[in-house]
Every structure is written in structure tokens, then in C-alpha cells.
Amino acid sequence: MSVREPGDIVVDGGVGELVVMWAGFPLLGAGLGAGLTALSGWIAGLAWFPFQDVFELLDRWPDERSYPLGAGVVALAGVALAVVGTRERLRVTVGRRSVRLHRDRHGRDVARAEVAGVFVDGKALVLLDTAGGELARERSDLGAGRLREAFTGQGWPWVDQDPHRDAYRRWVPGLPGLPAGADALLRARERALKDSRDAEVRELHGELARLGVVVRDEGKRQYWRLVDR
Incomplete structure (x- = not known):
């Protein structure tokens, strides 16, 4: 583990970012939950809207029970987002x-x-x-x-x-020019990108680097180039 030395420069989101995540996200969630609770009767009549049973229940309950539940559930979702955001900082x-x-x-x-x-x-x-x-x-x-x-x-x-920006080529399954095993890794990485499995995306990026393949993304599209070793 490295030790921070005098003169080192730290770049991060700062305390403000943590305040936004840990206070702002739950408060925003609570407000959204209260708003959805207020509209629960109308939402319960929308056949296409998910969680119909929940909104029907909120609509039947008295306000003193429905509002704390509706606001609390979505506030907890805000807390979950704060946890994920903190881990990804x-x-x-x-x-x-x-x-x-x-x-x-x-x-x-x-x-x-x-x-x-x-x-x-x-x-x-x-x-x-x-x-x-x-x-x-x-x-x-x-x-x-x-x-x-x-x-x-x-x-x-x-x-x-x-x-090296001009050296990249868009990846297409089966495209020639890649080292052995790279195409399979890019296929797996494409699936991970589509499913937003960020940890797996980073892991496969490292596996490709060991084969001498550098990958960059534009949206869900992968572009690659080879490294001269």
C-alpha cells in the first residue's frame, strides 16, 4: 500500500459529492415516492404500469400508512444508489x-x-x-x-x-486480425456491456490487454487496436 507524500495532488468528488449521494438521493427518492403515492389511484388504473398490486394497496390504505410506506420504499432505493455511487467513486x-x-x-x-x-x-x-x-x-x-x-x-x-485514436477498428464478430482468443473475450465483453456488468467489463478489458489488444467503447460498441510488443 502506497503512502501519500507531501505535495501529492488528490482529485476526487470531494465531500460535496458524498452529501449529494447520501442526502440528496434518499430525499429525492422520498419525494418521488410521496408523489407516486398521491397518484396511486390513477396509476392503479393503468394496466401497463408495473407493480399494480402495490399501487392498489397504497390507494386503499389511509394516508397515514400509505405515504410513509411509499416514500420510505423509494427513499431506500435512493440509499441503494448512494451505496453503488460511493463504491464507484x-x-x-x-x-x-x-x-x-x-x-x-x-x-x-x-x-x-x-x-x-x-x-x-x-x-x-x-x-x-x-x-x-x-x-x-x-x-x-x-x-x-x-x-x-x-x-x-x-x-x-x-x-x-x-x-493512437486513428488505429482503432470497430469490432465485428469473426473479424480477422485479432490474436487467438481475443474474439471470444470481445464477445463476452459485449454481453457484459449490454448488461451493464461493469466489473466484468473491466476484468475482460484486462484479459484483452494481456493479449496485446487495447479496447475502447463508444456507447455499447467496441473498438480495438493491437499493441506492438
Whole structure:
């Protein structure tokens, strides 16, 4: 585990982000739940609307029982979103000799000596090695300006865009040119992308990197390039 050194620059969502998630999401959920409870009689008459039994029950119950239940259930959904959001927060600690990428109680360190370029690709922070492979690709809502300032302030080689962008090709099942096993991994990753299984998407990204394949996403579409080793 790395130790934060004096002069390290930390980029994260800050306390404000946590307040929004842990206070804002449940409060928004409670308000939405109360609104749905107020409309429960009308919603219960919409055959296509899900959870018809629940809205019929809320409509039959007196207000002193229905409103706390309706608001409470959706507020709990807000708490669940806050838990997921907290786990997915990225914290970037940039030092002179290394950067630490921390998410969900897990962190990894990347040495400055290994990095040839740093940039933001859409919502992802990307670190490239000298051969053009990706040492890290981490999605977050951190602003590109803040990240640029942190890395350049510590003397890291920031670039404004992916220097290998023109080398990517859209993946199509069975397309020639990929190393053995890569097509199967991309098929599995496509399914994980469609199902929003983010942890599996990241794991398969790493498996492809070990084969010398770099992958970037545009929506649910995958684009790939090979790394010269």
C-alpha cells in the first residue's frame, strides 16, 4: 500500500459529492415516492404500469400508512444508489513518482517511469505505456481540467487526445486480425456491456490487454487496436 507524500495532488468528488449521494438521493427518492403515492389511484388504473398490486394497496390504505410506506420504499432505493455511487467513486492521487487510482477500497499504483502519456478519453482517465499499451483506463465523472492540472503540475506527460485514436477498428464478430482468443473475450465483453456488468467489463478489458489488444467503447460498441510488443 502506497503512502501519500507531501505535495501529492488528490482529485476526487470531494465531500460535496458524498452529501449529494447520501442526502440528496434518499430525499429525492422520498419525494418521488410521496408523489407516486398521491397518484396511486390513477396509476392503479393503468394496466401497463408495473407493480399494480402495490399501487392498489397504497390507494386503499389511509394516508397515514400509505405515504410513509411509499416514500420510505423509494427513499431506500435512493440509499441503494448512494451505496453503488460511493463504491464507484474514483480517487486519483498524483505524485512525482507514481499515481494511485483508488476505487471501492481497492487501489493500484502506476509508476511515473512506466507512463508515456496521460489523457482523458470521454469519461475515462487513460495511462499509456511506451509501447502504446494501456496501463490503466478508469471511468469516472472527474473533470478533465482538474485531472490535467494535477498531472501536469507533477510533471507527467499529459496529451490532449489519444495519440493512437486513428488505429482503432470497430469490432465485428469473426473479424480477422485479432490474436487467438481475443474474439471470444470481445464477445463476452459485449454481453457484459449490454448488461451493464461493469466489473466484468473491466476484468475482460484486462484479459484483452494481456493479449496485446487495447479496447475502447463508444456507447455499447467496441473498438480495438493491437499493441506492438
